[in-house]
Amino acid sequence: MNSKKIISSVSLATAVLATGIISQEAHADSVDTTTTTASQAQPQLVTAEQVASAKATFENNQEAQAQAQSVADSKKQALDTAKANTTTAQDAVAKAETAAASATDTNIQVAKEAIPTAETKVQSAKEAVETAKTDVTTKEASQSQAQEAVNKAQGNVNQAQEAVDEATQIQSEKQAVVDKSAKEVEVAKQGVTNAQATLAEKTSKVSQAKQSVETAKQNDAKLDADIKAADINAEKAYQTAQVAKSDVDAAKTKADETAQVLRDANHPTHIVMSDEFKQNLKYLLFEAPTNNMAALSAAVDKVIQSEAESSKLNDAYFDTFTPDTTGVKYDVEHLPIELQTELSQYMAYLVNDVRAQLGQPKLVVNTDAIKFASLVAEKYAKNHDPFSGHDMKAVNEAAKEMGYWYSKNNTINSYENMAGDIIKSSYQIDDNANSLYKVGDKVEATKSELYQLIADNVAGFVYEGEMNGSYGHVGSLVKQPSLGLAITLTHTDQGFGDIPMTETHVLLVPEHDYANYDKKLLDSSKNVPDFVIPDKQAAEVADRAAQAALVTATAQAQAAQTRFEQAKAVYDALVATPRQTADAEAKLATAKTELANAQAALETAESTLATVTASHADKVAALDMAKTARDEAVNALTAAQNKLDVANQELAQRKTATTLAKEKLAELEQAVKDAEQAVIDAKATYEQLVKAKANLETARQAYAKVVAAQDAAQVAYDKAIVALTNAKAQTALSGTKYTNLKAAYDARIAYEAAQRKAKEEALRRQAERDAKAKQVRQDVNSTQNNRVNSNTYVGVHTTSFAAAQVATAEATQAVVNRRGTTDYQAPLPQTGETDTAVYLLAGLGILGLAGVTARKRRG
Template sequence: MNSKKIISSVSLATAVLATGIISQEAHADSVDTTTTTASQSQPQLVTAEQVASAKTTFDNNQEAQAQAQSVADSKKQALDTAKANTTTAQDAVAKAEAAAAPATDTNIQMAKEAIPTAEAKVQSAKEAVETAKTDVTTKEASQSQAQDAVNKAQGNVNQAQSVVDEATQIQSEKQTAVDKSAKEVEVAKQGVTNAQATLAEKTSKVSQAKQTVETAKQNDAKLDADTKAADINVEKADQAVQVAKSDVDTAKAKADEAAQVLIDANHPTHIVMTDEFKQNLKDYLFNTNYSNRQEAKAALKKAIQSENASRKLQYAYLDTFEPDTTGVKYDVANLPIELQTELSQYMAYLVNDVRQQLGQPKIVVNTDAIKFATLVAEKYDKNHDPFSGHDNKAINEAAKEMGYWYDHGYDTNPYESMAGGIIDSSYKTDDVGHSLYKVGDKVEATKSELYKLIADNVSNFIYEGERNGHYGHADSLMKDPSLGLAITVTHTDEGFGEIPMTETHVLYTPEHDLVDYDKKVLDPSKNLPELVVPDKQAAEVADRAAKAALVTATAQAQAAQTRFEQAKAAYDTLVATPRQTADAEAKLATAKAELSNAQTALANAEQTLATVTASHADKVAALDMAKASRDEAVNVLTAAQNKLDVANQELAQRETATTVAKAKLRDVEQAVKDAEQAVIDAKATYEQLVKAKANLETARQAYAKAVAAQDAAQADYDKAMVVLTNAKAQTVLSGTKYTNLKAAYDARIAYEEAQRKAKEEALRRQAERDAKAKQVRQDVNGTQFNRVNSSKYVGVQTFMSSTNEVHATSCSAAQVATAEATQAVVNRRGTTGYQAPLPQTGESDTAVYLLAGLGMLGLAGVTARKRRG
């Protein structure tokens, strides 16, 4: 059978079989088991043993092919070697022919006769070398004798120079000694004169010092009395300073406390609302029947129309507060938990102000709600579009971690209200107003600025009707039982560069689980106390009074300090004034000692003059003797230098003669080498001519053998290639057979597995449809039908209630069928249970609204509006 036809038929069968399997899988949820199996065709049966046998044959043929390939490669290598040997032998023949061409009898005879002629020249050259060596030896001996004479003469010169140097040094030392002793004589004479003058001076000073001692004793007695009185004045002034400093510290602490209270009071404490807007908002949020769309729409419109005037009053009130930007800066994206908690309490304070105006109970700050908000903030995409709304995935993932109900499909926002804002001091602009902020820069703000941000957030939540067309956030803040917040940082570019924006995430912990009402969620033990916000006007009065008291205390302290410094300066002056008696007595004793010293110094000076005068005469005599010795040594050195000059001239002549003799020796030695090489060359030429013909014959015989070896290698290689070709053909045939059998066997296995899975899937889906239909009937007829009691829980029963069809505990057969169809759509869409409406986040859609629309409009698409914060 043709191998290509086998492959094509198997591939076609495999493709048809695969198509059948795919078709069966694609419709497994709607085709009955019997229909599925009936539509399939049974593939041809191929056993595993057949496939294994074909595989073994194929493997054996592959091994044989590999062996044949190895043999062919070996023969090819032998052939390449034989060809290379042939080329080498052919080149040797060419060289031998070229060498044999000049090997005539005449040339051989001439080469033979040239050998003894060359040998005779070698002997003559060797004799000339011996003569030259003898001449060099003679010249070197003569040069050595001349060098010895020079060395001896140089030694005499060096010795004579050393004597001269020593005599010169001695003469110089003697001259120095004479000069020094002459100066010493002059100094000694002056010393005697000075000592005589000093003695007269010291005698006068002793007399004056005695009178000074008497005067000093009288002055010191008066100074001691004045110092004691000044010390008493300093002590009194210091006590007054300490009292005044204590008063300043007290006043400073009170002023700092009042200033801090004033800073803390510089926050909005009220949400301003006109009576009209307050009543309209209250009616819309708490007194409107939302099932009556006309009534709800009219109430919303009424609130929005009265919002503008009220909002202007609120923002005028906010403008009276200027946040402090000089305090401690906080990283907005990483606030300390204490400050995050304080901001949550402040938001609750403002929300409760609105609740009080609307007659509603207070909202609480709960640590679980703060933790919930922190989890949501951590999961938000930090670089998302700030106008893209809520991150439902982050909200539901955080709810799951907190143990709250969450939307498994991440499609809704059950818990979060979110507000954006900008902190003006968090970024800089250039000269043309373009932002210098770069994405990733740290955004920082003071606590005062963060308070202002929260006040703006709450205001925007309450006054959102004109902007958003709803009061979803206000509804949440007025009805949720608790809150906690966290802040993240994002950015936007409105044509002036990147600007950092804040997003305040407000999350609540519900009192009950959104689905299981019996499950309590909010833990009251984790509620935090209300934040105490000081009154700004009272704080301003206290701050002014504290500052005035501090100014007065400071002035009094400065006056006391001045009085102390004056008294201390007077005392220090007296203390610093030296006592005169001790100094005068010390000076008298010094004067007496100096007088005694002067007397001794005069006697010593006179003795020194006599000594140095005698020493100077001895040194002058020694100098004269040194000068005579040096003159004699100079004469000896001159004679030795003349003899050295003669010896150097003789040495130079003999060195020149030695250099000439060595050059001649090198020349005759090179002549011997040249003559010996000529003998070698002559013998080589002769031998080459004699052997040239024999070498040519040997080269021709080697070439003939190489050609024969190449022919044999070519024949072996051709045989090996025939064997290899046959082996490859067997491998291809056995491989084709194995591939076809394997494909057919795999198709059979795939077909059987697809049949098994199709049956299991059909049975499983039928069981699911039966179970779900049973559950829907139980939900419709059961006592749980009317259980939902909050506007936040909407299921099948709420939908029917809104159409005024169900108010009892039983339903018609048509209603049951509608419910079953609805539940089937829910199951196919992958939605588990029902989803609650979320008025606090602006979510107005539910799964049931969607399904009801599908049921009544013939499964037409319904687009619902989704409100985002």
């Protein structure tokens, strides 16, 4: 249905109500169905394109309002800074006036004379320092001598202990020989007794032989007891050796731990900046006038000029650290959250070092910032071009998910700093210096290498001026309150094959939302504790001690193993010793058969007894000497241990003396610094008094400049407020226009549907009336006595439908003219509500059609 037909129908219904035209009763066949289009009375209808255009205008105005708000906030901050600068300059003028008032000739002369007095004190303090240094050197030498005495005493104790162990072993061996000799004496005595008995009483030979057998059995029993005792000794020695092995394992574990701590401590803990670079950077970031582009550019150039020398100092410091490439490897694209947090803490540690040097408060690591960084890293395109800059879409989509302000058009990056780098061990080259890395290969690095990567990233942020002429990254790092990082992998081809590169995404989350200052973004309960870095020197000392303990434990384990093997040898020897019972029984048989030779046997036995007795006496004497030697060794060990205790006490005393001497030296060195500072202060006081009047004039000029700057900032802020007010007004107007157009468009769609339905109903009823009219004519023709001139009746009482359309069009135009309707908005009568003229006419049209239909039905 076209728009002209819609307006025509609406106009007709309105005219019926407005002019009071009412059709008289008429036959159905007299209705004039001619349609007339009154296009000159039709207002402009709302289209879908108009609604879409209004919506786009409204959204653009919203974006413009947000930008105007951001500009106003920035100008407000600039105004506050200018006011603070004015206050500072005013204070400076007051101080300069006070100084100028005190700059009398007398005060200047006094200040001048104070300088040589202060210089004399410096020389005296330096002489005291040299004397203290000599004292420290003397006491350190004394301490070193005491340490040598302790080491020597410890060596003596060790030697004495070895002597005791050796004497104990010798005594044990001599005792075994005596025991064996005693057995031989007993055997010889028994032989004599047996021989004598054989000679004395031939009949008791068997009885005596049996006694010998019993004696042999007792000896065998004793041998069994000795074997059991040797077995126990061997078992104890075995257990001692096992404990010693466990001690070696524990010492090895400790040594491995201290070695790992030493490796972990081997990374930079400081960003080196020269005093000149530091001062220039501080001025650029916090003091340079932001509204003076020439001054700002000059400040940048000054930082760049001092960067090269300062960067060399930092490079030299970084070169003292070599990352460990032999430890546990981590996939750089899938770091454990604990390690990702640890790397964020390490970066914050280095950034806080920079902030401290620039006189700024510390930032923190927050788990929400780490989550933000992880979201950004997930959204970065795979194999992102490392030279294409930030992925705006990734950053803003992640900010939206976190509930932070974001750029809807992805044209602004308000959160991310990004650094690219290469981990040297992550790829290999062939003989032609071409990279063997292929895109998609896993890239792994040790924790030490990742630490070095983060340190290089921070240094790159600080020293970037010579590369791009800007210090935007370090500026954001030292001003934002929190950070979190994540690492992604990409690659580049510089003509030698693909090389893997890392991209470190550092997300800086502000305290408050950019678009809503009342919305706080950082939850302090999610802050991560400050990072603690192990002391490298302490780690080296602990590692040396652990390695020495491992050597000692290993030596002790070897000694314990030797003692076990010796005890096992004694046991094996006893087990191999033959039993005596069988031999005694054999002798019993021999005694029975060699009775005739008993006399000879007796003489032999007596001779043997004399021999073994003499030998046994010699062995007992040797045993007594071994016991005496062991007692002497024990006494020597006790004396050596006493000397060691005395040496340790002396060493402790000398260490205390050295410490006191060093503390005294430190006090005297501080005194030198204080005296030198006094000279500096005296000279500064003199210079201040001499230049007081000139400084006053300079301060007054500076005050005039900052007052002018404050006025300019006030003007800029006022303009920004006006722009913001206009933007808000534009947004409100475009929003109202969009709402009204949308409502009118919806009403139009509803009305068209109603019109189609009404037209279909009218056609159906017209068909019914036509059928009834035809029947009436047939009835009239058949009844001659009731003829009626129907044409005359209709002509008198019928109002033409076409005429009604013309009247309706005129009435509609009158309504439109009276209300002053625009193409998108018109007020409703009396209520003050806003709606469209088309929507108003549509409502009247439905009522009007209802009235016409009712009257026609009665006809």
